[in-house]
Amino acid sequence: HHLDVENELTLFLDRKIAYYKEYLSGECANYIPELKVVNPDYLAFSLMLPNGKVHLNGDYQVPFTLQSISKVITFMAACLYNGKSAVLEWVDVEPTGDPFNSLLRFELNENKKPFNPMINAGALTVASLLPGLTPMDKIQGVTRLLSSLLDKDVTINKKVFESEWETAYRNRALANFLMENNLLASSVDDTLFTYINLCSIEITVEDLAKIGLILSLDGFDPVRRIQLIPAPITRLTKVLMFTCGMYNSSGKFAAFVGIPAKSGVSGGILGVVPPSLRSHPLLSDGCGIGLYGPAIDAHGNSVKGARLLEDFLQSYDVKIF
Ligand code: GLN
Numbered sequence: 357h358h359l360d361v362e363n364e365l366t367l368f369l370d371r372k373i374a375y376y377k378e379y380l381s382g383e384c385a386n387y388i389p390e391l392k393v394v395n396p397d398y399l400a401f402s403l404m405l406p407n408g409k410v411h412l413n414g415d416y417q418v419p420f421t422l423q424s425i426s427k428v429i430t431f432m433a434a435c436l437y438n439g440k441s442a443v444l445e446w447v448d449v450e451p452t453g454d455p456f457n458s459l460l461r462f463e464l465n466e467n468k469k470p471f472n473p474m475i476n477a478g479a480l481t482v483a484s485l486l487p488g489l490t491p492m493d494k495i496q497g498v499t500r501l502l503s504s505l506l507d508k509d510v511t512i513n514k515k516v517f518e519s520e521w522e523t524a525y526r527n528r529a530l531a532n533f534l535m536e537n538n539l540l541a542s543s544v545d546d547t548l549f550t551y552i553n554l555c556s557i558e559i560t561v562e563d564l565a566k567i568g569l570i571l572s573l574d575g576f577d578p579v580r581r582i583q584l585i586p587a588p589i590t591r592l593t594k595v596l597m598f599t600c601g602m603y604n605s606s607g608k609f610a611a612f613v614g615i616p617a618k619s620g621v622s623g624g625i626l627g628v629v630p631p632s633l634r635s636h637p638l639l640s641d642g643c644g645i646g647l648y649g650p651a652i653d654a655h656g657n658s659v660k661g662a663r664l665l666e667d668f669l670q671s672y673d674v675k676i677f
Pocket of ligand 1: 621
């Protein structure tokens with residue numbers, strides 16, 4: 357019976373991917389030259405269940421860079437090494453309703469902090485808090501955590517890094533503004549170098565599904581049976597994903613898609629399905645989801661990825677409230 361359910365899922369996903377691949381368009385991020393040249397038609401889906409079973413559909417072999425999804429890992433790494441409360445002295449947990457790279461929020465919020473760690477201002481501050489004196493140390497703090505989650509080495513796409521580094525005018529402005537307000541713990545250049553390298557870590561939808569599964573289970577890897585991240589850190593991270601993870605469409609995404617998620621301008625989406633008895637029996641113990649579709653909307657979210665995710669969650673009755 358379980359096999360029937362799994363086969364049904366595979367058929368469902370193959371059908372939906374074929375549909376959304378044809379049906380929707382959009383454009384790749386154009387402000388990072390290396391992202392602009394990617395095939396906008398790619399669409400990939402991955403799902404990992406607590407029993408370790410993985411579903412892979414569509415263009416799942418195509419690697420891509422984490423971009424803003426790195427903010428999730430960076431935040432958890434900073435909390436792991438410094439403690440959650442030390443990190444929250446530097447950055448707030450308030451959604452903005454503004455674009456991810458907004459200069460409007462130059463004012464900072466009423467506590468004189470960046471609004472949250474899922475937008476660029478907050479992520480730059482958090483990157484500066486990573487342990488170590490050099491950017492290399494700080495980058496390693498994140499890649500080490502990511503390697504432990506994925507149980508493999510991770511690499512940085514140097515071409516994408518160079519491409520963003522050379523054109524990072526706005527992030528450089530943000531970093532300077534943060535420095536002026538004593539909101540960076542490392543130099544402007546070191547912070548930018550760290551942040552852009554973290555955005556350039558290469559990943560696949562399968563990797564995202566695995567990260568999502570571990571987050572779903574509050575930091576526990578059900579396959580290796582180890583607690584990889586303390587539960588309180590993962591819970592706070594999921595709240596931040598739910599309230600701030602999809603930039604200025606986070607509210608609508610929470611309302612109509614309904615799970616903690618984080619997107620990046622490369623077109624990746626990391627989705628976390630918390631265990632819920634209301635969901636379809638296949639998903640009631642929770643799961644992780646990874647999506648990739650490089651054509652993005654005006655908010656910077658994958659068009660096809662978000663539609664496919666919404667459709668999937670509705671069809672499988674995922675409701676977390
Ligand atoms: N590297 C990108 C930037 O900082 C990440 C933004 C994103 O994915 N939204 O502009």
